[in-house]
Amino acid sequence: MIVAQRxxxxxxxxxxxRYSRVLVLGCGGCVTVCNAGGEREVGxxxxxxxxSGISEVxxxxxxxxxxxxxxxxxxxxxESCEAILSMACGAGVQMAARIxxxxxxxxxxxxxxxxxxxxxxxxxEACLGCGDCKLGIFGGVCxxxxxxxSLCNGPCGGSENGKCEVDPExxxxxxxxxxxxxxxxxxxxxxxxxxxxxxxxxxxxxxxRHIIRQDLAEEGFSSNE
Amino acid sequence: xxxxxxxxxxxLERVFAAGHFAVTSELGPPKSADLxxxxxxxxxxxxxxDAVNLTDNQTAIVRISSIAAARLLLDRGIEPVIQMTCRDRxxxxxxxxxxxxxxxxxxNIVCLSGDHQCFGNHPTAKHVFDIDSxxxxxxxxxxxxxxxFMNGDEIRNxxxxxxxAPKMFIGGAANPFGDPFEFRVIRLAKKVAAGVDxxxxxCIYDMDRFERWxxxxxxxxxxxxxxxxxxxxxxxxxxxTQYMASNVAGISVPDYYLERMAAxxxxxxxxxxxxxxxxxxxxxxxxxxxxxxxxxxxxxRVPEILERAGLLPRxxxxxxxxQAPVDNETV
Numbered sequence: 001m002i003v004a005q006r007x008x009x010x011x012x013x014x015x016x017x018r019y020s021r022v023l024v025l026g027c028g029g030c031v032t033v034c035n036a037g038g039e040r041e042v043g044x045x046x047x048x049x050x051x052s053g054i055s056e057v058x059x060x061x062x063x064x065x066x067x068x069x070x071x072x073x074x075x076x077x078x079e080s081c082e083a084i085l086s087m088a089c090g091a092g093v094q095m096a097a098r099i100x101x102x103x104x105x106x107x108x109x110x111x112x113x114x115x116x117x118x119x120x121x122x123x124x125e126a127c128l129g130c131g132d133c134k135l136g137i138f139g140g141v142c143x144x145x146x147x148x149x150s151l152c153n154g155p156c157g158g159s160e161n162g163k164c165e166v167d168p169e170x171x172x173x174x175x176x177x178x179x180x181x182x183x184x185x186x187x188x189x190x191x192x193x194x195x196x197x198x199x200x201x202x203x204x205x206x207x208x209r210h211i212i213r214q215d216l217a218e219e220g221f222s223s224n225e
Numbered sequence: 226x227x228x229x230x231x232x233x234x235x236x237l238e239r240v241f242a243a244g245h246f247a248v249t250s251e252l253g254p255p256k257s258a259d260l261x262x263x264x265x266x267x268x269x270x271x272x273x274x275d276a277v278n279l280t281d282n283q284t285a286i287v288r289i290s291s292i293a294a295a296r297l298l299l300d301r302g303i304e305p306v307i308q309m310t311c312r313d314r315x316x317x318x319x320x321x322x323x324x325x326x327x328x329x330x331x332x333n334i335v336c337l338s339g340d341h342q343c344f345g346n347h348p349t350a351k352h353v354f355d356i357d358s359x360x361x362x363x364x365x366x367x368x369x370x371x372x373x374f375m376n377g378d379e380i381r382n383x384x385x386x387x388x389x390a391p392k393m394f395i396g397g398a399a400n401p402f403g404d405p406f407e408f409r410v411i412r413l414a415k416k417v418a419a420g421v422d423x424x425x426x427x428c429i430y431d432m433d434r435f436e437r438w439x440x441x442x443x444x445x446x447x448x449x450x451x452x453x454x455x456x457x458x459x460x461x462x463x464x465x466t467q468y469m470a471s472n473v474a475g476i477s478v479p480d481y482y483l484e485r486m487a488a489x490x491x492x493x494x495x496x497x498x499x500x501x502x503x504x505x506x507x508x509x510x511x512x513x514x515x516x517x518x519x520x521x522x523x524x525x526r527v528p529e530i531l532e533r534a535g536l537l538p539r540x541x542x543x544x545x546x547x548q549a550p551v552d553n554e555t556v
Contacts, residue, residue, distance in 0.1 A: 148341055149312075149352065153359035154412040156338040157400030157427055157475040165474030166341050179405045191408065194363065194415050197316065197356045197375065 002030040002089045003123045004037060004109035006045070013052055015106040016083060022054060023081040024108070025074065025096060026061030027088035034123065037087030037109050045087070045108065056081075065092025071099045078103065131202035131209065137190055139181035146174025152195040155179075231548045232369065232422065233394035235332035236304040237276040239542040241423070241452050246508060247515030248536050249306060249425065249454060250527050251278040252298070254289035263294060267301040269524040273531055275539055276304040276333055278425070278517070282313060285345025292322060296329045306396065307331050310339025315355035316364070316375050323365060324380075327391030335396035335425060336361040358397060359412075359419050365395050366420030372553030380553075388553040395420060399453075400427035401438035403475045410441040417450050424451055425517040428458035430469070430478040432506060439510055448512025455507045458519045459530060460496035463487045497530055504534040 006012075016022055024042050032038030039061040046059045058081055060074040065088035071078075078084055078100050086093040087108040097105040115123035128144045134152075135142055144150045148166045155175030158165025162176040182188050200206065231238055240247045250270055255262040270277050277298060279291035295305035307326055309319060323334065338358045342350045356364065356375075364375045372380050372388040380390040397416045401409055413424065429435045435455070442448050460466045466486040470478035482499060489495035500518075507513050516536075520527050531537045 149338055149354050149357075151338060151354065151357045153357050153415055154408055155403060155405070156358075157398065157403045158341070159404045160402075160474050161404060166343050168474065173404070175408070176405055179408050188411075191411050192414065192418075194359055194419050197360045197364075200355065 001033055001115065001117070002091075002111060003034045003113065003115040004031050004089050004111045006036055006041065006087075007108060007110055009048065009052075012045075012085065012106070012108055013049075016049070016054060016085065019082040019104075020054065021056040021058070021081050022049070022083045022085060023058045023060065023074070023078050024049070024085045025065070025078070025087060026059070027065040027086075027092050028061055029064040029066065029088075029092075031088060031092075031109060032061075034117075035121075037089075042087055045085075061087075065089075065095050068095060068099060071096070075099065128203075130198075131206075132199060137195070138178050139185060139187065139190075141174060141178045141181050143174055143178065146172075146177060148174075151175070152198065154191065229548070231550055233332045233392045234544070234548070234550050235276070235394045236542065237306065237333050238394040238422070239544075239548075240275045240540060241514065242548075243540065243542050245540045246536070247423075247452065247454060248274045248531060248539065249276050249278060249515065249517045250274040250524070251280060251517070251519040251521075252294070252524065253280050253283055253521070254291065254294040256286060256288050258289070260297070263289070263297050264301070266524045267298060267303055269527060271301065271303050273528045273537065273539065274518070275515075276306045278306045278308055278335060278519075281308040281310045281337070281339070282345070283308075283340070285312070285340045285342045285347065285350075287346060292326045292329065292331065295326065295331045299330045304333070305331055306333035306335055308335045308337055309361065310337045311354050311357055311361055312339030312342065312352050315353050319356070319361065320364065320368070320374055323368060323391050323393065327393065332392070333394045333396065334365060335398065336365060336421075337398055359415050362395055362397055362416055362421045363419040365391075365393050369393055369395070370420070370553075390553050392550045394422050396423045396425060397421040398427065399424045400475050401429070401435050402427055402431060402477050406438075409438060410445060410447070413442065413447055413451075414445060417447055421451055423454060423515075425454045426456040427475055428456045428469075428519055429503065429507075430476065430482055432503065433479070434477070436510060439512055443512050448514075452514045453512055454515040454517040455510075455513050456517045456519060457500055457503055457507075458521055459500040459523065459526065460486055460492070461523060462492035462496070463489070465492075466496075493526075497526060497533075500530050501533045504530070504536070 024046050026039050026042035027037050042059050046057045049057045062070040064070050083104045085106050085108045086096040089111040093107045113125050114127040116126045125145050130144050148164050159173040164171040164173045252266050279294045281291040291307045295307045298305040336358045342352050367373050368390050369392045372390040379388050381388045399413050463486040469476055
């Protein structure tokens, strides 16, 4: 799931300073699940913004802001406002800006990435979307996200008692986790191999990624039979 | 007399090749453009050690670049070892800097991951880690032995030019005190497989754990494939000892040294005494072929430590032209 956190109120208020009628737009996808940008959080933020002196604050929450089709129901409301505060992840904010090309659109959240839910109110970053998944080698633990330096050939010298030197109080050493997991499944042998340099062209370093599934593109999105 | 051809021809490589117990030290370049600091530290180290490491933005703090400082040491009659981390540059910049360092006369390199930038003076910087230290070792070896860049292209200026490759004596680091302990020897084996020639370890205080690590190193026969230099940082005071024990990740200081340093009237003298004792013990360990003395902002005491440990004078190995590294054959 994509996890995000609300921006500080001062920053949000700063975006909206010059507008008297704004739409706070929630998203029913990931940010609803992580309690950052769903209907409930939109409601709370709207109350705060009204108290802060913006004369008209409208609200709406659509199923997903990363799909254009869900914007139809709030298009007229959005057009009636001077600015839009999107409570979606960074992808949703950009779709909102496309839907309302003549309106200023601001992000209400800081998107943190693809993460695991560790319990109430706690998530761990787990996937960078690197485009070349190596989890099959590393025992199902990702060195890209679980190691502070994204090292692929083992832990640096700063791994101690299962913790990372970056913050031994809170950060676990990803390589300790990889080691423990491979030990459990009896595959420590894979650690003997020198892992080749990564092909970063498969990530954003190659170019802004654009994914085309020819099979779906030809059928069209409506074919669900 | 035909002996094996050297890989780089560096003084450090020749000292090892001649069967000597090698000694390297370290010089942290200044955090300003103050050349006088390099002059002063160079004066302490000249003639006292076989080669001197130049740290590469050590602890993620901006300093004079290791390669520039290396050239300054060459001008001052000291053989440099450049450290190169994977934190600050990608593979293009790293290979360019290896070419540059070579033409400036540098013949030794230590390939490192690099301290995380959160410890330094630019914690908001983006780190790179395009490749890691094991991959960097392999890249430098392939440049030297096969005359190719990481992409496989030959190191020649044009298709008609000769292959002229940088020939470095390649070092790496090992931390016997990091975890998982069992992985530490595997990681050393990977560096050996990647082509490392010598290893400088993290600074050692816990001699028992170091010896256990060396047992595991010998069990795999790694000590016969790589020169292992035991890292040492002399303790200056009881306060520094406490700091190293509790604040530096991957370093453990046993109680017996903490107690000795706490009880000492003259902490500096006691620290040097401990260091000398350590060197004498390390020389007895099979597979330890040198020491790397990291006297942090204490370069002035290096000669005294080495004198008392019986490691002075350093051997002078004449350059034998027949042993000089040969150019890569052009196909």
